[in-house]
Amino acid sequence: MSTVSLRRAVHWLRWYVREVSGESAxxxxxxxxxxxxxxxxxxxxxxxxxxxxxxxxADPREGFRCC
Structure with a gap:
C-alpha cells in the first residue's frame, strides 16, 4: 500500500469515527x-x-434509550 493510499485510508477512518461518534456535530x-x-x-x-x-x-426519538 502506498503512503498516499494509507493517508487516504486514515483520513477516511478518522472521518467515519467522528461521524459515528457524533464528534463532528x-x-x-x-x-x-x-x-x-x-x-x-x-x-x-x-x-x-x-x-x-x-x-x-427529553425526546426519545432523538436516540436516547434507557434500556
Missing amino acids: YDRYVAHARSHDPEAAVLSRRAFERRRMDARE
Missing part, C-alpha cells in the same frame, strides 16, 4: 452559526454537548 454547529451570523456568540463545546444531551434525553 460541534464542528458543524460552529460552521453553521458562523455562516449565518459571524457576530453571534457561539456556545462552548461543553455547553453545546450539555444542550445536545438534554435535548436527546
Whole structure:
C-alpha cells in the first residue's frame, strides 16, 4: 500500500469515527452559526454537548434509550 493510499485510508477512518461518534456535530454547529451570523456568540463545546444531551434525553426519538 502506498503512503498516499494509507493517508487516504486514515483520513477516511478518522472521518467515519467522528461521524459515528457524533464528534463532528460541534464542528458543524460552529460552521453553521458562523455562516449565518459571524457576530453571534457561539456556545462552548461543553455547553453545546450539555444542550445536545438534554435535548436527546427529553425526546426519545432523538436516540436516547434507557434500556
